[in-house]
Amino acid sequence: MPKKQWGGRFRKEQDRLALLYTESVSFDWRLYPYDIAGSVAYAQMLAHCGIVKKTESGKIISALLEIDKEIVEGRFTFELELEDIHTNIEAALVKKIGADVAGKLHTGRSRNDQVALDMRMYIRDQTFSIIALIDEFQKALVKLAEDNSEVIMPGFTHMQHAQPVLFAHHMLAYYEMLTRDRNRFADCYHTTNVMPLGSAALAGTSFSINRAMVAKELDFDSVSRNSMDAVADRDFLIVFLSACAILMTHISRLSEELIIWSSPEFRFIEIDDAFATGSSIMPQKKNPDVAELARGKAARVNGNLMILLGLMKGLPLTYNRDMQEDKPCVFDSADVVMNTLRVFAPMMTSLTVYGDRMEEMCRSGFLNATDLADYLVKKGMSFREAHGVVGKIVTHCLENILALEDLPLETLRNFSPLFDQDVSGALDLNNVVNSRRVVGGTARANVLREIRRAKRELGIQ
Amino acid sequence: MPKKQWGGRFRKEQDRLALLYTESVSFDWRLYPYDIAGSVAYAQMLAHCGIVKKTESGKIISALLEIDKEIVEGRFTFELELEDIHTNIEAALVKKIGADVAGKLHTGRSRNDQVALDMRMYIRDQTFSIIALIDEFQKALVKLAEDNSEVIMPGFTHMQHAQPVLFAHHMLAYYEMLTRDRNRFADCYHTTNVMPLGSAALAGTSFSINRAMVAKELDFDSVSRNSMDAVADRDFLIVFLSACAILMTHISRLSEELIIWSSPEFRFIEIDDAFATGSSIMPQKKNPDVAELARGKAARVNGNLMILLGLMKGLPLTYNRDMQEDKPCVFDSADVVMNTLRVFAPMMTSLTVYGDRMEEMCRSGFLNATDLADYLVKKGMSFREAHGVVGKIVTHCLENILALEDLPLETLRNFSPLFDQDVSGALDLNNVVNSRRVVGGTARANVLREIRRAKRELGIQ
Amino acid sequence: MPKKQWGGRFRKEQDRLALLYTESVSFDWRLYPYDIAGSVAYAQMLAHCGIVKKTESGKIISALLEIDKEIVEGRFTFELELEDIHTNIEAALVKKIGADVAGKLHTGRSRNDQVALDMRMYIRDQTFSIIALIDEFQKALVKLAEDNSEVIMPGFTHMQHAQPVLFAHHMLAYYEMLTRDRNRFADCYHTTNVMPLGSAALAGTSFSINRAMVAKELDFDSVSRNSMDAVADRDFLIVFLSACAILMTHISRLSEELIIWSSPEFRFIEIDDAFATGSSIMPQKKNPDVAELARGKAARVNGNLMILLGLMKGLPLTYNRDMQEDKPCVFDSADVVMNTLRVFAPMMTSLTVYGDRMEEMCRSGFLNATDLADYLVKKGMSFREAHGVVGKIVTHCLENILALEDLPLETLRNFSPLFDQDVSGALDLNNVVNSRRVVGGTARANVLREIRRAKRELGIQ
């Protein structure tokens, strides 16, 4: 006789290939802590509501906790034949306390609402962990900013020199991105924190169970309001993957910068040996592999999001087996995000910042051209006209291989009579940086204030 | 001389092909209301801060409002040569009031922060409109549910009959999804509602502008805290597209159901002639094209999200021209979502629901099998054992082409002595539905309560 | 001292987190047969060219074959610390025959060209296997078509009844798709079959190796013409994933049909117990899980393709570590495709086809309406006019709940005087099907001819 949970009306064993094709325990075994915690809470409630006897629920709970221990200690054998984590645990329960009592745990519950519960508990845990890791990464960024608060670097648009900025200002841009990421994972937590159990297969159950009690026991904020939606919904997973994708986008941008800054042409930074690798053929190589892989893994998480969206598109209500494919892409993305955050925090704090080289490069590329235009504007010229004048001065410098600060006042006056003695101050690198005093600007005073704010937010005194 | 805003240092005209490749005004002209409103607020602030004279800002503002009127009335000619909407408007401004005054509007501002401002204002508007359209669609769903509150239909899992549910319950599952969608667009609004102007090209400006004043004037909650992040960030667009993708996923699922339910084999519903199309070759055809296209457009919005994520991945800070490609995918997705919601609301209210056919189909497929198992459980059997017993009864019925309710009590007793007279009540379709009284279940009382709650939420008395 | 291949200039051990983040042996161990075969051929060539001694290459080859045996027999321990499959094998080689001799295998070779070689050999193998499995699947489809060659079913457009077709014709549509798939994998084979070894890190090698000899030994058609391209190129993997995605698209379409046809409303087919699963809560359920999962896995392969495209976008030449992320998505897709083909072939042959039910449904939905219009055209009316006339007749039938064949001739004549006695023949289901005698049409004679052609192509006599 088939040993599946659902074998009653089937006359034939499942084909071996079909079994291998449909099993999920090879990846959903990870859900065991949630499956067991959910079953424990459910058994307590069943007893409280008089649906099973207290002695029965006691037996069930003890056995479940034993199973949990066995899994944690590696003494539990997962069987592919038992399809999924839910059935594996239930079969073990039957073995321990007999089918009569064990069978009562499934009263008014289906795998459809059970897997929804497990995934929601899993996502809650992941968001907690990710938020904690974001904090650590932000601390690393703030430390890096603070340790290098004097360093001026070329700010880029289009990978061209635009205006000088503080290296710390640049690092704090990532701090901002990560704050948004944290908020997104917090939003994801709230979206997820709705208790689906009691929706049964799709229609709700006819047993007088107490859903609120299960929700409270398992720390959920509320219970789902529509049983069909509860078993068909995977929005919370899409929201989670979106948050993962955006976070990885941020890290991919930082990675691109680390990679480019490590090139011999830039030499802006050096990645610590502990976070680099070498070449099998070129003894001199030191490669920023962690950053490269993180950049690549951003594509992986984007693809995972695409899998989930492609999966859910056009599925009729309620549960369809396609939805089993939600797990590999979600598990993988959570792992990628956490592993990436874990390795980036220490990599960033161990970075060597070549401030001298950055400042050296600030002297080429006419980074103070905007300030020369602003100078003219402050003397009364319209910005557009000033932009044109400075454009011509830049052309002159390019032709004569000069920097703007190399031009004598009389030369400048050939371009506009508004230039005066004070122009040299306007072109000074430190002045240029510190003149951006507007909120959010790169002036040192601003940046130090933002560092203090960030430390407050991170609970660093 | 090149007439571009930035032509100062360039000796050559841009290549024609390059111009066509890089221009954006053919699609970003849509941003004109935001560009103008942003410039008006900026001019006011410049005057307030004494950076331009009140008379100058007055001239600028009047001319901007004239330009707005010209565009609205179709009297404005956009020129590809002027690249983008910002430059088109600025050139018109120069023509109206001269370069001297017009040029001052750009003081301390760059296209980098200007486009960020425009896109944020655009997204705010879209989220408002979408939320209003979601409301209308939810009203349609609730009306459809209420108008058909007596109808029982087969509930499906795996496209197989599972348990009977109220048609209204099924419709309210979509109500729940759309409530989550609305919340997501509201979250998107808050993510977006941060004022970037004053970040200038990337470093902030050295002019003493008042960013808070501009923010207040334009109804922003706050100003961005890091100028580099402000011009490099497109998170708010990814968040918007994610929300669009999830909403379209919901609609694609409803569409799949409408399409399948309209098939001659199902005949559960009929789409009104006004929302169907026919065939050029087959005179009898009535096709659910709107639903099919919506299902297809879900793929389109998913792809648009993928474009944006692919675009931003690995971009170094700050602004890169790749980011211009954020617009077509965002504009297209907003249009798709709004057009879909607009057409679905009336299509749903004009739907013919064939309740008799749905109930007829409830009699096949053993939809009350769970209830027979639950009956045994309530008599003391464990659920797992009951599941096995009912599995055998179903096999017996399949072999003899009978429904469960056709079996005489003595036959049932051959399978288990626990069966008694009251079993027929347990198998009655209405009883089966109404027994699911747990919160979120399909019992009629529950569903009517949820309809009332929905109407309250939608402000319908 | 660091034990990595590349440790020479590094002063510090790699950070443990960085090691875990960058290692690939946990998934690229699968490449071992190709890595070893490639090394054996390379060693032979090195000896042939006098770069190593024959005795040295003999030792290397014997040791490599031992390692291969150990891996096959599960006696080999892969170490994460050794990063990847290449280094794991090389370290084992050193252990067996000493660094002096083992070290010579790497002469003029880099991991960059080695991994390109291994992946190309892997893809060649996969395309072979997939083509063989496509053949088996096509045989199953042709058998199913042949076994049910009498069955007429409603042909659908927009999930509406359009015109009657042979069930066999419908199955042969999938035969056509799979023929294209096979051709695509064959094309992929040729794209892939270019030998990259000798490109070394990126520039080629200064040792006088014989690349053509290695190519011949390993059955490659040609050698790569540009060393930088050879190590930077992953086109062949994108081509492979595209072919996988299209094949899975085909199977997802078939799956959708199997799922819908299995619904109680359709009852067109029944999936064999061996390929279905049941429900934990509903004893009567029989779910088409294999088809649902295949539909879901199509999304997975699409996402995998997106990962690879996202990964490669914007990578500067030549090798970048991001490219290590090409493997999980490719391995996974190959597995999905092969497992899907393996399980679908027997599932299709074990299908029960309910021909009576299909024919029953041919009587509703006016499937012969086109033929009524064609009848009028053959009597001289223009198609467009005939289309209009038949549209009105259909409306009349809908209002009176009649089929077209139920209408007496006089009623038809009210709509057009062109109707005559022979109209009843034109409306007969078998005639309707068999009238489509045009090449590719559903007439039985055509379909039988196509079955014969297919059997010839598949080598079935």
Next chain:
Amino acid sequence: MPKKQWGGRFRKEQDRLALLYTESVSFDWRLYPYDIAGSVAYAQMLAHCGIVKKTESGKIISALLEIDKEIVEGRFTFELELEDIHTNIEAALVKKIGADVAGKLHTGRSRNDQVALDMRMYIRDQTFSIIALIDEFQKALVKLAEDNSEVIMPGFTHMQHAQPVLFAHHMLAYYEMLTRDRNRFADCYHTTNVMPLGSAALAGTSFSINRAMVAKELDFDSVSRNSMDAVADRDFLIVFLSACAILMTHISRLSEELIIWSSPEFRFIEIDDAFATGSSIMPQKKNPDVAELARGKAARVNGNLMILLGLMKGLPLTYNRDMQEDKPCVFDSADVVMNTLRVFAPMMTSLTVYGDRMEEMCRSGFLNATDLADYLVKKGMSFREAHGVVGKIVTHCLENILALEDLPLETLRNFSPLFDQDVSGALDLNNVVNSRRVVGGTARANVLREIRRAKRELGIQ
């Protein structure tokens, strides 16, 4: 009365919103030349087969050619109410020659096979054009390589200096990629070149048409073998988009390089003014916008491919309206690819290559380290040991800020006694490059030979 082609059985006009939602003529008007050419060929065949009279087909063809002329000359008004290009043209035909004759064109034809025909003819044209543009682009690359055949640059892996290569070798790597692209578009042409007309709605037609004649007239290689497949199949579009995505991946990689090489830190190249743009705020900026946009557009084409795959996934046979959404993503991708190729060819030939700067950078980063290791190997050391020795020498140089060629022989001998006088030759930049004489290597002789081969392939003498 509804004026749609299919209005016969409909009692109500289509809702305005539904009309706007379902119309396609706003984008499929582009198909007009194919639609008309297809209809002309079809009309000829109908007359040839005696299905319409020669005089009728004569009238139809003349009118169709008039319509074509009107469209070309901009005198044709497309009406949204007429849904699509096919109906717009048919309605115009009716207006010109009356419904009686015009209506006969649709004999045995449906929009389902008509749109399949049009799209196949469109794709054939696009592949031709794209192949021609690839040729032009390859010519530009070869010219650039030839014009700079003396230039040595650092070859990169992981964005780190690896080994010196010829700039021309680097450019030829792109030549190789584009050759593969051309082959892929040629394959796409063959996949596409199958004639679907005659499949009618889905089942074939009962009129005795001659499909082979239409195929011959329209230059198709063969006719489709299964009518259901013919109207349901969009493989050829996925194949086209895959080819587009891979080509754009190549261009995105080149773009990334152009962008990075244009940075002030690299200064390897300068993009001509005609292909660059400036900044509205920073007068000194010269941005590689074309390259940035191309990189961004690669994401766009990837997303378009994802749309099409997502669209087709899980669609039951045969035609579903979702498939109308295949057009925007295909049209857009074809445009992107062609516009990109068009602008890149002249941009590449107008590039300024700073060979001196490239060679200067070859002196840092130990680009000849591999050659030092190879030197030791040639003296008898194993490669792995040599790799370790050179690693230590590199460390020594890093600590003392020296290049390898700066080390006196005695210092080298401290690391290994195998070093001798001839070591300086082995470290010379030109020797290093020219030593890579293996097929595909960067030796100048090789590269010149490859340039000659490329010119032959491109038909340049």
